[in-house]
Amino acid sequence: MKTLLHVILLVLCGLSLYAEPTQTITHAGSEPTIKGSAEYFVGDVHVDYLFKPKESAPYSGAYVTFEPGARSFWHVHPSGQHLVVTSGTGWTQEWGKPKVEVKAGDVIWCPPGVKHWHGATATTSMTHMAITGLLDGKSVQWLEKVTDEQYNAQ
């Protein structure tokens, strides 16, 4: 009986390996919202994952929402990142440059290796979709905290 079960399982595994690829739909509300870790974010941030990287499509998608005052730590993307601001108004800054305001509908391209942060403004929330590529399996290199002085500088 045990052997028969093993044979059936092996056949099913074999079939699944040869299965035709098919569209998959992840329905709204089926993935839990994740709180942004205090290791990488200042303030209240939450992440709604949309899709994971795949072999033929090595980039992830997620909505990230920053409450007023919240922002990422300084960081670098080894393969770059596209951000599409989907609601609210936020700030982003490259190391050594002034911070810049971004609003719903704006699209940001951050090339590989550029040290930067992004987040809400001090008074308004901001949500963006982040589409982030992988290089050698890595999408981000986290650096130091964005201090209040850096965040509030004009």
Place this chain on the structure above:
Amino acid sequence: MKTLLHVILLVLCGLSLYAEPTQTITHAGSEPTIKGSAEYFVGDVHVDYLFKPKESAPYSGAYVTFEPGARSFWHVHPSGQHLVVTSGTGWTQEWGKPKVEVKAGDVIWCPPGVKHWHGATATTSMTHMAITGLLDGKSVQWLEKVTDEQYNAQ
């Protein structure tokens, strides 16, 4: 004088090649909305391009809006495609399978080589963000029209 101009141009080109990479922001409203071509779409479709593929990030992003009854032709993505439905309710169908309803917040992964279409329902509009990879510079192979019979089938 002409030679001096050439030298200046060459120096500027050289500098631009060695320029530090920097974040770029495309502000909302700066790119024109494009009407979906009748070669690839049935009905009223418009496309708002978000970002183009880059060497380190070989995938494009665009919002695509389908008015009621509108849909793509049958097609295949050589490198797959992620769709994030951002508003409304639509339909998608794989060749040989029943059509499926998708709603705002749903995420669709279409693996490479899967023949399919997507669009609005007969009575409601639908907008999705499409994130589409490239294989050998190609993001889509367009096939035949989705007939009214196919579109309206249960």
